[in-house]
Amino acid sequence: MAGAADSTIDRTPREALPDGHRATVRLQPAALSVKLAVPLLTGDAIERAALSQRVLASPSARIVLLRAPAGFGKTTLMLELRQKLEASAIPTAWLTLDSADNDVGRFLYVVRAALTPLIPGLSTSADAAAGPDEIALGLIDAIAAHRAPFALFLDDFETVQGPAVLGMVRELISHLPAGGRIVIGSRNVPELGLGRLRAHGKLVEIEPTHLRFTIEETAIYLRNRRRLDLSQDDVVRLHHSTEGWVAALWLASVSLENRQDPSQFIAGFSGADTAIVEYLLEDVFSRQSEKIRAFLLRTSIVADLTPGLCDRLCGTTDSMDVLAMLQREHLFLVPIDGDSPRWRYHSMFAEFLRTQLKQRHPEQANELHRVAAKWYLEQDRPVVAIEHWLAAGDSDAALPLLARHAEPLLNQGRVRLLARWLDPLRERGLLEDSPMLQVVHAWAVLLGRGPRAAAPLLERLDREDRPGRGFDAHRRALRLLFLVLLDRTDEARDLAASLVREVPGRGSFVRGFAEVALANLTMIAGEYQEALKLADVVRSRRPDNTSGMMLALSEAAEGAVDLTQGRLRKATAHLRLAVRAGTDDASGATNGNALAGVLLAEALYEADQLLQAERLLTVYIPLIRAVGVPDQLITAHTIMARIAWRRGDRDLAQQLLAELELSGHRETLGRVVASARLERARMLTVEGRIDLAKKEIERCADPTLWDRINRLSLRANEVETYKLGAARCAVHGAQPSSSIDGLRAELDAAERTQRARRALTLRLVLAQAHHRASQPNKAMRILSKAVNFAATEGYQAAFQDEGPLLREMLRELRLRPDLLGTGALPSADRLLFLDKLVGESGAVLPTDAERRDDTSAASVPAAVALTRKELKLLALVADGLSNSELAGRLFVADTTVRTHLRNINAKLGTRSRVEAIAIARKNGLLR
Structure with missing residues (x-):
């Protein structure tokens, strides 16, 4: 859950601090240029003609995967491939990934920025207010429509592990046009469904065994590129000891420079594991002057090397000269483009230096982190400062800074970052005197890991006797969210109402959260107009007093009411606004508000926009699995299962429902378990497997549960309930007429309470009941009324989900257009809508x-x-x-x-x- 940005909170480049719920910390132009910059090929690189030809000889491959540990030459080969593609007039884009790209909004932004010069119609600024779904859809549509070949290079892919981002990459792969390919450099095997790509010949794999130098390549490299005077025996011996590992060969060549007896040196080590690298790195390091060694060690603690920061860390004024010299000497320094000079160490060298610092000067590391923290504070970058204070083990300095910035960071939704900071502090008992940090920690855990993980923290807060209304308000708001996540909506509504009455401060986090929660809980209670009034209260405070998260949730509440009352077009518009809220920066990063995203996916599915709904859920399902309101879990998995089912992938549909049922068991959410079984029964019923469907219906027949569901307007069960599932089963079974009276009563109740979406499906099932009971005229009249309503709002999925019997009835209705004589749309438009429902092309030829x-x-x-x-x-x-x-x-x-x-x-x-x-x-x- 995230809120609007206070842009003064942090100016840290986003790649510095990974956090999956980042809201509005801006990706600075300099940081973006670093990610898009193509590394330079070193002068000693040798051509890997056989490997590059292997890739270029497979033009049908969508993915080229270069997988190997550090130092095997993945990036060098990628650069060679890029040069050859460019020489063949195939445009390329380069993107170096980092851990912050696990934020799906940021990932979409940087990929779009990389591809903008290649693909017409893409822009990183024209739709800055767009949400992740719109960015994803626009990006995928542009890629799919692009006819010219291109290649996107993604280096350091191992840093990306977020399920949402990996899902988005899979989407990009599946929509690549002919001639489009993605070249990935990674230290591990990414979870991208490679088995399927491999089976269809869409994957080229380059593994460590391929990347190792041959003896011939080793000789060319050492003699011609590194200009070492070595005998063939020395070359063979060095190749054997390193097994052609490029990094080890390079480090050995650095160590061999200016040695009088290279043969003796080469004979001094053997083996090809990391011990060689450590040995050679130490050898390179030890040959530097004392001043340079000190500089390397003292600056190893920071990610970005700027002259000013290095001067502070080293107590000198000539860091610019030292950095320039290190770059000239090729000593593991990587330049970063930007308005001011910046560098970073090669990751392998940086790890070595930090290890050396701890071993040689353990007392210095903490002091250096303190110096860096102070420097970052002077640069108005408190988040990085907190990181360094914590790395220094200086809780006395970190805690006051945390106390000032924890709540604004919470309002931004940076819950993973907060949990990472506060978990160890709590374990060490350092939060005892900071009640608000205890509260923020509880929020972070509850929002990031769910109610089970947060339960002990909430119980401890309940035992605390802390003065001040602020602490008590937060404690009660945490309990409110805890109840919502456990599906205890009646208790939650009472608590939300009391918080709204008793908590002062119109702009406070707790008050805003309580108001939004009350609006949603009031909607669940079926009091739709009151819910809309409460949502208006929250939105009336925009932009000064309301976070993006609260605005998103209030828009989502109105969108949910619109869906319930059948206003599909209006609901879609509100929900698009909701997923945009809180994405004020150019990156359009997701604020973790999956509630609006799942509702929008539902609206898109209702309009039969299956691809768009699927793409959206690919983004949001991973975000809701750990912490999800039951309605989110049910709706998201059910829609995805229906999409798979309609495409004929029954195995995937059942897998999704099994995952949903397992989530319900794991979190002790009976409604989630019952809903998974109910959807399984619906699929079996439509397929005509009535006996199996009845068994599934019986497994979720809990009268107490369904009595509660029936008196509420719960989004995930707004349509599908036990009564409807049993009635549908009867309609397709041996006694269709037995369900007619019950369906009519349910339909009357739905219309009386303005639940138009529920009424639509009830009408469709009732029409089928009359049809199977040999009452065709009644069936057609009921069905025509459903079509007239659906045509106005664009509902299509409700018809498709009922299966082949209803499709046959729709074809019969198409032959009787006189029955469609009333409705908001002209008869021709209703007939065209009917053509869509029955699967006709709807094509129009001129007269x-x-x-x-x-x-x-x-x-x-x-x-x-x-x-x-x-x-x-x-x-x-x-x-x-x-x-x-x-x-x-x-x-x-x-x-x-x-x-x-x-x-x-x-x-x-x-x-x-x-x-x-x-x-x-x-x-x-x-x-």
């Missing part, structure tokens, strides 16, 4: 009167004719409207416009809007 002279018309096959919506869009394009203007005119997202334009080009065989307009006019599709 003879609309065509130009046949002699001037190119042929456009009927199979690729444009739909009415595409024709309307193309007509607006012909009027000169931009994508954003088109989106505004049609009330859709920019990404939807781009998708339609791509479909038009694909159907007409064109490459641009100008060409599409010309072809359409030739064929009479446009006047």
Whole structure:
């Protein structure tokens, strides 16, 4: 859970401090340029022609994976591949990843920044307010639509481990166009579904055995590149002892420079493990002057080397000269582009130096961290300062700084960072005198690891007798969230109401959280208008007093009400705003507010936008697994399972439901378990496996549970309940008429309480009941009413989810258009909507009167004719409207416009809007 940014909190480049819930800490231009900068090939690099040819000879491969430990030449080979691709007129982009890129919003931003020069239509600034879903959809759509070949190089991929980011990379891979490829350099095997890619010939793997130098390459490297006068025996011996490990060969060559007897040195070591590296590094290090050794050790504690910081650490004024000399001597220094000079040490060398510092001068390390902390404070970068105070073990200095910044960081949603800092401090008993830090720690654990992990902390806070209303308010708000996560909504609502009444301070974190929680809990109670009023209270304080998180949750509350009451289009608009809230910086980083993201995925699914819903859930499901409101868990997994089921992947659908059921058992959430079984029963019912469906229905028949669910408006069970599941099973079973009275009563209750979405599915099941009870006229009348309502709002998935029987009924209804005589849309539009439901193309061909002279018309096959919506869009394009203007005119997202334009080009065989307009006019599709 995250909030709006206080941009003064920290100006740290985002890569310095990984945190999956980062909200608005900006990625500075200098930091971005470092990530996009292509490293320089060293003058002693040798060509790996066989390896590069192996890659270039596999043009169909989507992924090239170079996997090996540090020092095997992965980056060097990637640079060689890049040069050869560029020489072949294949454009490339380079991105060096780091641990902060586990934030999916930041990852999307930097990937988009890398690809912007290659792919038309991408921009890192035009949609700065976009949420992660829009950025992801726009990025994937642009990549999929791009026809020219390109290559994206991702170096240091092992730093990326976040499930959401890995899922997004899998999405990028699956949507690469012909000629598009991603080249990955990694120390380990990334979880990208490589087995499937390998089986389909889409993967080229370069492993350590391939990267090791041959004897011939070793000779070329040592003699020609490193200019060492070595005999063939010496070359063979050194190759054997290092087993062709590039880093060891290079370090050995550095050690061999200016030695009188290289043969004696080469005979002095053997083996190819890390001991060689340690030995050679020590040899290189020991040959430096005392001044340089001191400089290297003292500056090893910081990630970025700037002259000012190095001067402070070394107590000198000539650090700029030393850094320049180290760069000239190629002593493990990597330059970083930017407005001011910056460097970093090669990771292998940095680790060695830090180890040496601890071994040689253990008393200095802590003092150096203190010096760095003070310097960063002077630069107004308190987060990095806190890191160094903690690394120094100086809790006396760290705690006051933490006390000042912990709550703002909590409001930003940086819960993983806070937990990492506060966990060891609590274990050492250093939070005893800091009640608010205890509270912040409890928030961080509850939001980051869930109720089970936080329970002992909350119990301890309940035993504390601390003065001050602030501490008590936080303690009660924590209990409120704890109850919500445990699905104890009745208790939670009472507590939220009391907090809103009793906690002063309209802009406080606790008050804002309590108001948003009360709005959502009031909606669950079925008091929709009151819930909307409460959401308005929160939004009325924007922008001064409300965090982005609170705004997002209030927008989500209204979106949930709209979904419940059947306003799909309005709900989608509100939910798009909700996922954007809190993403005020250019990176569009996610604020961890998966509630809005899951609701938006639900809205997209309802409109049958399966691909967009799936992509969105790929981003958010990993974020909600550890800490998720039950409704989030149920909705997200159920939608993903339905998408898989509709695509024919029954195994994946069942796996998702099994994961959902296991989550319910693990967290002792009975509703989650029952909902997984209920969805499994729905799938079995639609497939006609009634006996198995009945058994699943029986397994979730808990009267107490369903009595509670039936009196509430819980989002995940707004439609699917035990009663509906049993009725659907009966409809498809031997006694369809037995369910009619119960379904009619449920439908009347849903309409009476303004639960239009629930009424839609009840009407569809009731229509099927009448159809199977040999009452076709009643069935068609009920079904036509459902179609008229759904056509106005764009609901499609509800029909598709009911399976083949309903599709046959829809085809029958299509033959009786007289039954569609009432509704908000013209009859033609309702018929077109009905065509979509029954799987017809909905293609529109111009009449003879609309065509130009046949002699001037190119042929456009009927199979690729444009739909009415595409024709309307193309007509607006012909009027000169931009994508954003088109989106505004049609009330859709920019990404939807781009998708339609791509479909038009694909159907007409064109490459641009100008060409599409010309072809359409030739064929009479446009006047």
